Amino acid sequence: MVDVWNWQLNRKMEYKYDETRPSKQVSAVFDINKCIACQTCTMACKTTWTSGKGEEYMFWNSVETKPWGSYPMGWDVRILDKLGSQPWDTNTDPVTFSGKTIFEKVPEGEEVEGWRPDDMDWAYPNRGEDETNEIIDKSKYHLTLPHAIWNFYLARICMHCTYPACVAACPRKAIYKRKEDGIVLIDQKRCRGYRECVRACPYKRSMYNHVTRISEKCIFCYPAVEEGIWPRCMRNCVGKIRLVGYVNKPEDSDPKNPIDFLVHEKKVALPLYPQLGTEPNIYYIPPIHSDAKFLKQMFGPGVDNAVKIYKNMRNGNEPELRGVLLLCTSTDKILGKFAIRSDEAIGYDTDGNEVARLPLVESQIRRVFHDSEREVYRHNIT
């Protein structure tokens, strides 16, 4: 074990290998407030990558309803339960994680704390769909803010972590993190089906193929990424909740890089379960009307700030933030930079070519209810 720097924990932590960050790190921001759990991302991935025999149960991308949904069964509560209560030290700025990660609280003889789901755990990919945190009864006023009765949808893919648990756990060194973009891949020739990665990954994004008897995982659609194009799940997102780019370390944050802007500048996009210690590279804008205590367990101590800033944006106070989030809807090219010019947001690819331009506020035309010229009535008046 060596000491490596995990900026999400604001401290050094133990890991199997040295800190060797890739030259670029692919990343994405998911705005949970916009997700409608249509599962279009799930099917885009499924039909592209896991339609083979032996992959029936696999969803490299899945969307679960929180708080009860999980795929595989109890993936998050089971690892949290194994680690036990782990505190953050809020007296520092930024806040420091003072608990133990999955690499630090490890049983004797193991590389990483983990557990391996069996077939039944994988058998209910959308268990808990649309269930609310509590039973709705008359005593609850679910129009209060934050909502007393709530749920939200959590879309998940492989986190392409900076310190992947799967890489640390694989005794074969069959899993590697690409130097050029940080994508984590399982070498299908080297894998011997030990399932150590399945056991170790706290997000449970390594999956065992019943027929080829080796493990597979999300590949962040690297053939597309190499062409500067978004992965399938991101391109096909109906709710337009996703934004794809590259994330830097906080000290190298580029305020004009849309991911850095959301993660480091505005701190509105947060890692999922940062306390596990893998430094995941998919970031989430937390839902603004759900229970803050629950959200803090899931996204760390930055939740209150993120919710506050997002609400501010909805009140019209964050034009830059609004502009960046609008870019989610407008291109399938991986963004390198963005710019806000008067009332327009502009997106540039990693070579600096303009790939998206859109108004911060869509122009509205109000039409009269009765069109006397055509002698028709219009119910749709905007």
Add this chain to the structure above:
Amino acid sequence: MIKNKKTVIMFVITLSIVLTVLQYQGIVPGTSDSGTELRSVYTEEDIPATDPESSLWDEATSITVPISGQTSTNPKRLLPSVESVRIKSLNNGTHIAFRITWNDAVKNSKTTKNQEFRDALAIQIADKGSIPFVCMGSAATGTTRMHIMQWKSDWQRDVEEGFQDLEDSFPNFWVDYYPYAVGEPPYRVPEDFPGNASLYLPGYHVGNPFSDPLKVTSVEDAIADGYSTITTQAIQNAVGRGVWKNGTWSVVISRALDTGDHDDTVIKEDNILAFAVWDGESQDVGARKSVSSWVTLKTRGKTKEENPPYVAQICILILYVIALLAIIGLIGFGLKRKKKGKVSKEEGEATEDKPDLKEEEQPKKTGEDKKKKVGHSQKKSQKNKVSPAKKRKGG
């Protein structure tokens, strides 16, 4: 009284020397013992390369090798799944077989489901010399590469019963369609997945041996150069088979002594062997295994290669008998002198031991020299005999 005592001592000494000589020559099989030396017994018959139940195994000496947990690297197996394995070996001069027997209450021979792990057994072979690190050797220490042969219960099941496909584990499973697959649901692997359809079976498509549905052997022939390096060899020379009965696995792994494959260790006198056992029921896999320490392989006088011809064998036997008589004479002489009791204790021991040792060494040396010479000429002639066998294997 003294005369009787003398006779008993001489009888015991004579018997033990004769037995040792006969065992050494392979004329009398050794008895079962636990130890660090495995004697491969020579047989004129075809060795039972895939039959752990052959009566030929009765001729081989059994040793019991203690097994411990794998505690060198993570993930570890802190306590072993079995206390020991019992090992026998037979060879016929060109091929060698090892039979390993161990207790395992539950047979695990499938790896289709997430929670299924195989029972398995591996033999690791290295040349003598600097004893390599027992866990797959180490490139860093400059020691030899490890030759590893791993028998896998699920591979054997694929070979004997046909590929264990999805529907064999999930009988109620149904599917309408797989991209480019031909035939009818549930679409059998691999015959219904030709051409582009195989792209959707990634491990199979890239040629991973673990994903190969058409396995021809239950034993993987591999090399390793330290942790994380085990690699399936391009040429597979090992065969084997296991039988599980009444809570016991009995597994044979066999191979040509010299396969001609540069990735294989040539099996010969003083090779060192280590054994590993995986218990599928305990979810053993990869580094989660139980292991033995090194065992030395003794083939001298047992393999055809080094076995002197019949006449030479008799000559050696006569030499041993002469040496034996000389020793008996000397012991008798020594006892007589002792009886006279005039020599001081220290002097007496010194004068008695010296001629004993000299005489003991002398015939042994002669025997070994002779054997070496014979063995050498035999080796030369053996080479011609081995080559057709090699060709057969290669083809």
